Structure formats: C-alpha cells, structure tokens
Amino acid sequence: MDDLVKKILEIIKGYRNGDIEMITSPMNEDHIHCWIEQFDEDDQEFILSELLHLLPNSYLTKETTLEIFSTEFEILSKDFGYENVNDFLDESIFLDCQKDGKSQKILLKLINDLLSDKYNYKISECGTKKVKHWIYTDDVLASGGTFRNDILEEIESYGTNEFVESDIRIISSFFILHTWGSKNVRFALDKKLDFELKDRLKFYRVAEIDNNPYIHPYYNPIPKFNFVYPIESEEGNFFLDFIENAFERTYEMKNKKFAFRNPDYPKKEELFSSAENRERYEQILLSKGIEIINSIDNLRAQSLRPLGMTPPAFKTLGTGSHFFTWRNISNTCPIVYWWGTNNWHPLFPVTNRGNH
Numbered sequence: 189m190d191d192l193v194k195k196i197l198e199i200i201k202g203y204r205n206g207d208i209e210m211i212t213s214p215m216n217e218d219h220i221h222c223w224i225e226q227f228d229e230d231d232q233e234f235i236l237s238e239l240l241h242l243l244p245n246s247y248l249t250k251e252t253t254l255e256i257f258s259t260e261f262e263i264l265s266k267d268f269g270y271e272n273v274n275d276f277l278d279e280s281i282f283l284d285c286q287k288d289g290k291s292q293k294i295l296l297k298l299i300n301d302l303l304s305d306k307y308n309y310k311i312s313e314c315g316t317k318k319v320k321h322w323i324y325t326d327d328v329l330a331s332g333g334t335f336r337n338d339i340l341e342e343i344e345s346y347g348t349n350e351f352v353e354s355d356i357r358i359i360s361s362f363f364i365l366h367t368w369g370s371k372n373v374r375f376a377l378d379k380k381l382d383f384e385l386k387d388r389l390k391f392y393r394v395a396e397i398d399n400n401p402y403i404h405p406y407y408n409p410i411p412k413f414n415f416v417y418p419i420e421s422e423e424g425n426f427f428l429d430f431i432e433n434a435f436e437r438t439y440e441m442k443n444k445k446f447a448f449r450n451p452d453y454p455k456k457e458e459l460f461s462s463a464e465n466r467e468r469y470e471q472i473l474l475s476k477g478i479e480i481i482n483s484i485d486n487l488r489a490q491s492l493r494p495l496g497m498t499p500p501a502f503k504t505l506g507t508g509s510h511f512f513t514w515r516n517i518s519n520t521c522p523i524v525y526w527w528g529t530n531n532w533h534p535l536f537p538v539t540n541r542g543n544h
Contacts, residue, residue, distance in 0.1 A: 192237060195240055199247055200536075201215055204515060223533050223534065235472060238469045241461045242459065242460065247511075248395060248512065253363060254302070263392070268357070273307050273309075274307060276321075279315070280319065281321070282324075291516060292326050296325065321357050321359050322358050325360075325362070327513060328363060330369050330497075331499050332369040332372055332376070355388075359390055360391045361391075364511045364513070397511060398412040399507070399508070401446040411453055411454060413459075418467070418474050428444065428505070431493065437490070441501055443503060444504070459510070497520055
C-alpha cells in the first residue's frame with residue numbers, strides 16, 4: 189500500500205502548492221494515509237489502486253492545464269475568422285462577474301499573465317474596437333447555475349433587446365465542463381431571453397464530463413459516463429428517501445429516474461480499470477459518503493449528496509464529478525474527497541467546505 193501512496197503523491201503533490209492558508213495539512217504520504225485509513229481495511233488497497241488508475245486522466249496539473257489553456261486563443265482566433273490573436277482580442281472583452289477570492293478572479297489573473305508573456309497584451313487592452321465577443325472563464329461548469337445567472341445579469345445590464353439584436357457572441361471557457369449542465373444552461377438562457385442563441389453561445393473546455401443521462405439512439409447513443417454514477421442499490425434508494433424527507437420543501441423533487449446508472453452503460457469502460465472495479469469503487473464512495481452525511485448533527489444544505497453537491501430539487505445521489513485541478517476541487521465531486529468536518533480528513537482540502 190505504501191507504494192501506491194507514493195505514486196499517488198507524485199501525481200497530486202502540486203495540489204495548492206504554496207497556498208498555505210488553504211491547506212489544512214501538507215500534501216505528503218502521511219496526509220494520504222490519513223485519508224485512506226478512514227475506509228474499511230478490506231477496501232483501502234483497492235481504492236488506492238483504482239484511484240491511481242484514474243488520476244492520470246482526471247487530475248489536471250497546473251503545467252498541463254496552462255499548456256492547453258495557452259493554445260486556446262489561437263484556436264478562438266481561428267474559429268472566429270481572425271488572422272491573429274491580437275485582432276481577436278481587440279474585439280473581445282473578458283467578463284469579470286465574481287467576487288474577490290472566487291475562481292474567476294484567479295483565472296483572469298492567470299490569463300492576463302499569459303497574454304502579457306505570449307502576446308505582449310493585457311486584458312485591460314481588450315475591446316478597443318467594436319466588441320463582438322464576451323469571454324467568460326471559470327474552472328468548472330457543473331449544473332451551470334452560476335454561469336447562467338452571471339450571463340443573464342450581464343445581458344440585462346447591456347440591455348436585453350440590444351443584446352438580442354447585436355451580433356455579440358458568448359465564449360465560455362472552462363477547465364472542466366459537464367455536458368448535462370451545458371445543455372441545460374443553453375436551454376434555460378434561450379427560454380429566459382425568448383431567443384435561441386444557437387452559435388452565439390460556444391463552450392470550450394480542457395476536460396469534459398459526459399454526464400447527460402438521457403440515452404437516445406440519435407443524440408446520445410453511447411454515453412461515456414466518465415464520472416461516479418452507481419447502479420441501483422437498496423442503500424441508494426434508502427438515502428434518496430431520507431434526503432427527500434430531511435427538509436421541508438416548497439418544491440417537488442425530480443429526476444429520480446436518473447438517480448442510478450443503467451448497468452448496460454457505458455458500452456465500453458474508458459474511465460475505470462474495468463466494469464467490475466467501477467461498480468465496486470462507486471459503491472464504496474456512495475456508502476462512505478452516506479456515512480459522512482449521517483454524521484452531521486444539523487443538516488442544512490439541501491443540495492448535499494454523498495456523491496457531491498447537486499441542484500437541491502434533484503432526487504439523485506450527487507453530480508459525481510471525478511476531475512480535479514491543481515488549484516481546486518469542485519463540491520460536485522464525491523464528498524469523501526473534500527469534506528472537512530465531522531472528523532473526516534479530506535484528500536483535497538479546501539477552506540469553508542463541510543460547514544453545513
């Protein structure tokens with residue numbers, strides 16, 4: 189088991205490296221041992237082995253992500269018919285919607301440094317000509333609620349009719365993009381604006397989570413389901429009943445039909461080491477997540493699920509994201525990875541998590 193811990197550490201050792209205020213304990217072998225020893229002894233080596241298989245394709249290091257991110261402006265310039273990046277930026281602005289300390293502020297600083305180093309250009313210099321593009325960047329789009337609200341606020345400020353009649357495109361760039369969330373947010377924006385954005389809204393991403401549960405012979409025939417999505421179980425059903433009755437709700441819960449993975453999918457396992465190991469790994473994370481939630485004396489977050497936060501009206505087990513970045517872990521990931529109270533030691537610690 190020590191060898192597995194060493195190999196995992198080699199991959200994730202850069203997590204919040206140097207961010208002393210955010211890390212509750214150093215990212216070292218003892219930290220990983222402390223996390224894994226919270227699981228049943230018979231499961232510990234299996235979890236580490238499967239996690240080691242998953243991490244190379246689900247942990248985005250700073251170096252790899254910024255390398256991919258640095259090519260994005262060439263891609264955008266080409267996609268929108270510009271001869272060079274500077275001409276594209278002259279007709280673009282970066283939306284700055286979030287408060288200080290939020291991920292968008294940090295990413296905008298990274299982008300500004302990147303533009304300065306690579307193109308001798310700064311964000312403050314963008315949009316000197318007629319603005320044709322709004323660029324929105326963030327680390328994760330999961331349900332899309334934050335993105336939707338930010339964009340609607342920007343459009344309202346600009347003038348809804350003026351925006352609809354303009355040729356402004358919204359370019360949305362994320363480290364991690366959930367397919368179900370991007371589909372839902374496009375529908376919500378079109379409905380709210382009473383206007384189909386179509387190609388005026390484009391999504392770009394470093395990594396994509398194929399989590400659209402609607403299996404359709406034409407539109408979604410072979411979903412990858414590259415996230416934590418367990419098959420139906422008695423324990424899972426019991427939790428769904430528990431969470432529905434845990435709060436007095438003014439809305440009806442929905443999407444129960446999507447709470448569990450159809451065991452016939454994915455047709456080809458591309459994320460986990462095998463279909464059998466996927467099933468075992470998912471069940472362990474579900475069971476331990478339920479155990480963590482059961483340890484909470486005063487459950488207040490209606491969106492909390494064992495497999496990660498999700499819209500509170502969803503009668504599901506959680507978003508189940510299994511992608512991590514060097515600078516953050518989404519609360520849509522299974523809570524065994526990030527929960528930080530009730531005597532649970534997280535693998536990827538962040539501040540103000542688990543205070544529910």
